Structures are given as structure tokens and as C-alpha cells.
Amino acid sequence: MTSPATAPLIEVANLGVRLNTSRGPAQAVRGVSFALKRGETLGLVGESGCGKSVTAMSLMGLLPDSAVVTGSIKLDGGELAGLPDADYCRLRGNRISMIFQEPMTALNPMHTIGHQVAEPLRRHRKHSAAQARKEAIALLDRVGLPDPARRVDAYPHQFSGGQRQRITIAMALACEPDLLIADEPTTALDVTIQGQILDLIADLVEERGMSMILISHDLGVIAENVQRMMVMYGGTVVESGPTDEVFRRMGHPYTQGLFRARPKLGARKGTRLKTIAGTVPELADLPSGCTFSERCPLAIDACRAALPPMVDVGPGHFVRCIRTDVSMAANVGALSA
Amino acid sequence: MSIAPLLDVRDLDQRYALPRESLFRPPGQVRALNGVSVQVLAGKSLGIVGESGSGKSTFARVVMALERPTSGQVQLLGRDLNRLQADELRRARRDFQMVFQDPYGSLDPRQTIARIVAEPLTVLEGADRATFRERVSAVLRQVGLRDADMDKYPHEFSGGQRQRIAIARALITQPKLIVADEPVSALDVSVQAQVLNLMQDLQEQFGLSYILISHDLAVVDYLCDEVAVMYLGRIVEQGRPEDLFERCAHPYTRALLEAVPRARAGGTRRRRGGQAIASQSAATAGCPYVARCPLAEQHCREALPALRKVGEGHLAACHRAEAVMALPQAAMEG
Numbered sequence: 001m002t003s004p005a006t007a008p009l010i011e012v013a014n015l016g017v018r019l020n021t022s023r024g025p026a027q028a029v030r031g032v033s034f035a036l037k038r039g040e041t042l043g044l045v046g047e048s049g050c051g052k053s054v055t056a057m058s059l060m061g062l063l064p065d066s067a068v069v070t071g072s073i074k075l076d077g078g079e080l081a082g083l084p085d086a087d088y089c090r091l092r093g094n095r096i097s098m099i100f101q102e103p104m105t106a107l108n109p110m111h112t113i114g115h116q117v118a119e120p121l122r123r124h125r126k127h128s129a130a131q132a133r134k135e136a137i138a139l140l141d142r143v144g145l146p147d148p149a150r151r152v153d154a155y156p157h158q159f160s161g162g163q164r165q166r167i168t169i170a171m172a173l174a175c176e177p178d179l180l181i182a183d184e185p186t187t188a189l190d191v192t193i194q195g196q197i198l199d200l201i202a203d204l205v206e207e208r209g210m211s212m213i214l215i216s217h218d219l220g221v222i223a224e225n226v227q228r229m230m231v232m233y234g235g236t237v238v239e240s241g242p243t244d245e246v247f248r249r250m251g252h253p254y255t256q257g258l259f260r261a262r263p264k265l266g267a268r269k270g271t272r273l274k275t276i277a278g279t280v281p282e283l284a285d286l287p288s289g290c291t292f293s294e295r296c297p298l299a300i301d302a303c304r305a306a307l308p309p310m311v312d313v314g315p316g317h318f319v320r321c322i323r324t325d326v327s328m329a330a331n332v333g334a335l336s337a
Numbered sequence: 338m339s340i341a342p343l344l345d346v347r348d349l350d351q352r353y354a355l356p357r358e359s360l361f362r363p364p365g366q367v368r369a370l371n372g373v374s375v376q377v378l379a380g381k382s383l384g385i386v387g388e389s390g391s392g393k394s395t396f397a398r399v400v401m402a403l404e405r406p407t408s409g410q411v412q413l414l415g416r417d418l419n420r421l422q423a424d425e426l427r428r429a430r431r432d433f434q435m436v437f438q439d440p441y442g443s444l445d446p447r448q449t450i451a452r453i454v455a456e457p458l459t460v461l462e463g464a465d466r467a468t469f470r471e472r473v474s475a476v477l478r479q480v481g482l483r484d485a486d487m488d489k490y491p492h493e494f495s496g497g498q499r500q501r502i503a504i505a506r507a508l509i510t511q512p513k514l515i516v517a518d519e520p521v522s523a524l525d526v527s528v529q530a531q532v533l534n535l536m537q538d539l540q541e542q543f544g545l546s547y548i549l550i551s552h553d554l555a556v557v558d559y560l561c562d563e564v565a566v567m568y569l570g571r572i573v574e575q576g577r578p579e580d581l582f583e584r585c586a587h588p589y590t591r592a593l594l595e596a597v598p599r600a601r602a603g604g605t606r607r608r609r610g611g612q613a614i615a616s617q618s619a620a621t622a623g624c625p626y627v628a629r630c631p632l633a634e635q636h637c638r639e640a641l642p643a644l645r646k647v648g649e650g651h652l653a654a655c656h657r658a659e660a661v662m663a664l665p666q667a668a669m670e671g
Contacts, residue, residue: 047525047526047527047528048496048525161389190388190389190552191388191552191553191554191593191596191597192388192592192593192596193388194596194598195596195598198598217525217526218598218600219526219600220597220598220599220600221598222600223598223599223600223601223602224598224599225598243602244602245602247600247601247602248602257527258526258527259600261526261527261529261530262526262530262555262600263529263530263533263553263555263556263558263559264555265554265555265558265582265594265597266558266582266583270537271559272534272537273530273533273534273559274530275527275530275531275534276527276530279495279497279498279528280495280525280527280528
């Protein structure tokens, strides 16, 4: 707890976020807790509306003004929840950085890429223009952009999707942040480019000893790229643990459903995909009790009565389900399906 | 005995002129399609996979007669679509319909579901939409929606339901062929499975053919009888999914397969080598994949490999196809 090597870099306790939507107030995140040490990687998986991006945005302090944040977010022991915006501006792009899903919208089309990569350096490190430019070229070189010295004055539209994502990675890394949040960094990219970008992120995380939170809807991307993972559904964490343990055991019916619903290579035409009945619930009208109860094949009355607690099912592996005895016995398919 | 194919595409070329950069030189060209030929039999499905820029969406647009190809033929039910008069073509469109990628952009937000779904009929049969309500209700039920949904607007539906509406709109003219361009890539995993199952059910029920364009190999594997892999406007490998995915004969197919992340315990990262991106505009003498190919030889740089038979119903455009097939295959997901 006391030594800096073992103290968590970021510690989130009982985070809750309420957003005002057109359909009334919605509890987008409920009771999310996790801690991340320096150099550790965490994956967040879930479908749209599960609260994974809202969790990331609350770490970045980028939620709309009307959002109500409860609980605590600590970076190196300092509280971030409720921090004034001016203080947050000193952290963003400096100690916490983010890579977004859409590399085109994340870059400003009116500025050269060199200007955009240099901006955090000028702002946080107070580099001179010439110094920042030199540094920007070095960063662009590190992320594998060909011929950076010549292309530093080019505009975003002159690059391909994969190259643009390399540029946003260079921006995020400019000030050597402690925590990198990557929100679906490869979803907009081709599968071969996805591999290259994930390789690059993995190299940089290792090289600079950063912590990383990787958000993805793709179980495959999560399986190969993070040490620990959390599965989110309806604003709560339904399963968390070391990635290997979660894939080996798959305790929550939702995780199992998500895994079975993926079309897999080698499943021939004529085989049917096992779907999860129903649709993702609206955050504005979540069911009471377990958020997955409406779609869960194992739901009983007790599931609808109260939000289940996290149950310990293995080393560091927790499942928010009161029917793990049935779900984990029934889950003969996790590895063989 | 050979059955005439439903769709017969021959030597399709599509080029786009780039903006003129110099007064003294002719403008550059993008060669979006380079001699693509495929056939689709009635009731069968063809999957097209490839990266962005491989020409798969251009192929869809040309097959749908939304664009006139630079050269080549598209024959549907024995008629050359590019030779039809405008009004004949409009009537012929009854037989081929399209489902688009973005279920948010492809439905008019100001129209009710009944009007959206009946629109192909009003264009084809010219009568009032009101008389089509029964047919709309029938087709909505086929895609798993209710009659009560007819008078709602698109914003009242989720992404998966909207894609069902888009499928209903394509189905209402009772087409023989549906071209679906990335129909599930905008959907969540659990909803994606529902839509894929629906597409399979409809195919069994109506004997439809699909041309399914996707970057996701597993989706194509699930729904298609035959798969064509495209690279820079050419088909580089074609065959049954099991041929392609278990005995792939082109290094590009192999690269695509290896790049798919596997969801399983102990999934460690396999390093991928850096790959150069080839240009679509330059016409080179050799194999277009040569810059990225780990097996390239001198011969590959000099001669363009033709699409040739490497197995029963299995074609590949690679000089070294046998060497590729002899490599240990990328592990399948169990």
C-alpha cells in the first residue's frame, strides 16, 4: 500500500455516473470499482450502451456538465472526481491520454499533423515551437509513420485510416502519460491494419511502462492484448478477472452468451448462431435487480429483486451472478463451443 | 448438364479518373476493378472479403447497376443489365435488391416504416402505398417485426431492428438476389447473431441468393457457399469456405486469416510483420501483392499470376499457390 511500486496508479471505487438523456436521467455507470498498477493492462468489453465508454470518459473528465459523478477516482492517491476543469486540463494529454475510435474525427482537419502532435508538448512541457516540432517528428517516426520529417506539415486528409490512427497514438504519447485509455482503437480499421496498430500499442506500453485501459467490443482483441478484463452490461461490471481465467471459466451468462453469439471461423454454413434473446436495454429504463435478468435464460425471481453481489469464482475472478452454480455447470461450451 | 447461373459477371473493369494534376499529363486513374468474373447460382451465396480499397463495394455497386462499368458484363437471369433501357432496368430491379451497412443512414427518418418498406413497390407498380399495407405486414412478420411497427418512425427502433426493416424493404419485391454490403458490421455482437440467423432463414424459405460483402471472415464463412477474396480490384482466391479457410492457396488470404484475433484463454499476441500498402493507381507488371508477400520470387515481380485451378472448385491467382497450401494452416477456432 505504501511503497510506490505496489500502490495502484489509478484506483476507481464505486464509480457511478448519471447522465441526462432525452428520455430522462439514466444511470449509465453503477458501482464500478477497479485498481490498476503501473504497467498493468485492463480490458473493458461490452456492447453499445453498456457504460464502457462513459467509464473511460469519466476518467478523462470529459463527461458533459450535466453528468453527476459519484464515487471516487484516484490517480496516484489524488482525487479526480469533482476536480475543477482547469486542473483536469493539466492532467489530460499529460498524465492521462486517450486514443479514440474514429481517427478522422479525432484529428482537426484544419491543422497540420505536426501541429497537433506538438500541441500537448507546447502546452504541458512548455516546449518552444522548434523544439516541439523536432519532438513531434521523433514521435511520428516512433509510431511508424513513413518519412515523418517530410510529412509533418501534411494535413489529416492526406493519410489513410491506419496512418491517422498512428498519428493519434503519437499525440496521446507525446507527454509520456502514466495511463493510456484506448477506446476501440482499431474498430474502424481493416483486420490486417488492426494487428499492426495493436502491436504498436503493446510495444509502447511495454517500452514506457504505461498502464493501459483497452476498450473493445471484440472478445478476440481483448483475449490477446490485456492482462485483466472486465465485462460490462447495463452500466455494471458483470464479470472481472485475469483474462485467461475469464476465458477459461466464463461465469456470467452474459459473457457466455456474448462468446457463443460470435460467428467463428470454421463454423460451416447451416450451423446456427446461438443468440442472446432480446436487445440491449435502454439505460434510462434498466430492469430492477440484475440488469441482464430480462435476457438471461437462467433468471429466477431473486435475480429481479436485487442487484446480485460479485461472487468469487477463482483466483481474482469475480462474477456478478447468483446462479453461478448453474451457469458455470451449464457452461460446457465456453472452451469447446 | 449445366444450369444457367442467376448472376454471371464477366471481365468487369471499373476505372475512376483522378483529378487532373498537370495540364500536360493525362489525369491518373484508380483501377477499382480489374477483370472480375464470378457466377452465382440460384439459392447460393457468394461472399466477398478484402480490405478497404480492395474494390468490394465498387463490385456491389456495379452488380446493382448503380454504376456503369468501364468494360465487362453483368448478366442477371440472362439479361445484360447495362444494355437495358432505363425503364426496363427499373422493372428489372425487382429481382435484385440491396441492404446497406449503416442502418441509421439508410432509412429516411421522416417516413413511417410502412412507407419505407413499400417504397420499392410504389416505384415498381406505381399504385398508392395504402394498398400495399397487407404485403408490408406480411414481410415485416417474416423479418420478425410486428404489424404495430408499421406506423412508427425509424428512430423508434434499435440498430438490429432497423437492419431488419432494411431487409424487409429488400424482400418486398420478392427478389432473386440480395446484395448486402457489410450488413452486420454496425451491430452489436448479440444482435449481429440474430440478423445473421434471420438472413439464413430467409434464404432457406425463399431460395434467395446473397452477395455478402464483409471484412469479417467468420461472417462470410457462416453464410456463404462460396467466397471470393479481393485484393486491389482483383479476385486473388475463390472457392468454398472450407477450401479457403483450411487450405488457403494465396498468401493474402493467409494474412487475413492470421490477423483475426482469437477469443480464447492463453491468447498471446502473434507478431505480424509490417506490410506496405500498395497503390491502386499504378499498373505494375507483376503480381499486385508482391510487395507484401513473404514468398515472393523474381518471377512474381515479372508476370501477373492468372486465376487458376488449385483444387476442385478452388481458384487462386498465385504463382506459388502450391507452396502456400503446403504451409501449416492457421489454427481454426474450435
